[in-house]
Amino acid sequence: MRKLSKVVAGALTMAMSAMLLAGCGDSTETSASSEAASTAASAETSSAAASAESASVDADVQAIIDRGVLRVGVKNAVVGFGFQDTLTGEYSGMEISIAEKIADELGVDIEFTTVTAATRGELLDSGDIDCVLATFTITDERRNSWDFSTPYYTDYVSVLVESASGITNLEGLVDKKVGVSSGSTSAKSLTSAMIDAGLIDGSGFDADTFDPALWTTGVSFQQYDDYPAISTALSAGEIDAFCVDKSILAIYNTDSRDYIEEKFSPQEYGVATKKGSGFSAYVEELITEWLADGTIDGFIAENNLD
């Protein structure tokens, strides 16, 4: 694939030369350029295949190649997924490795932007970033707003408490206040797990309209902008528990804290791209290939996530 981008660049150079010679350099359509490239390159037998390949490059993918930078939204405090060293500024984790490999395939540089559960969708919508690899759970509701690749990892939701609270399981969370991140799946997942366990009355629960701010039956929620704020609130006793995916909770599991016994609600992480973007299909092809050839398993193992 990396070869493809070089081929495309070469074909486009020829296309631009052909257009300049023909006095029509104002075309912005990649497919038109590729057709011109095809004509310009027709003298060489080997370039016929290259032209066919370049013609299939989507305009959204080409725009990233032309820019020379892939802009990716990632987490900065999820060990093994997206973690930024505060001293060096370097990012590491499996989501970072996948993002770097996508940039490598495109033959472009990479630029990371730290996102939160609340900001990642907006940044994708505004075009500030091209894709999100940030523990972003694929849900039907979210599929209405963004495209998601096939999942590259599955996590579960759990709950962290101060050990001194004596809470050890879902039952202990009845009538408690739980801290969650704005824009996350966590509150809905926990409420639904407590209903499934027969701990709270689920008659008023509707997964399509659930709002953490309004739910008060058997458990209530306080929403925060980011995870450090939830951790601070837990220490201060403002909330009784901290609920999110286990991958995210890990860094906040200090000596004075414990997970409850249960983990629930599988969270399938996918690469999110702008809805309808040609880049979505490009990413999907790569993720599927890397799931099949063991690349993703390698990243999972490297980051001790198996």
Ligand code: GLU
């Ligand atoms: N993975 C969950 C979600 O997408 C938890 C929130 C987060 O990723 O920060 O809602």
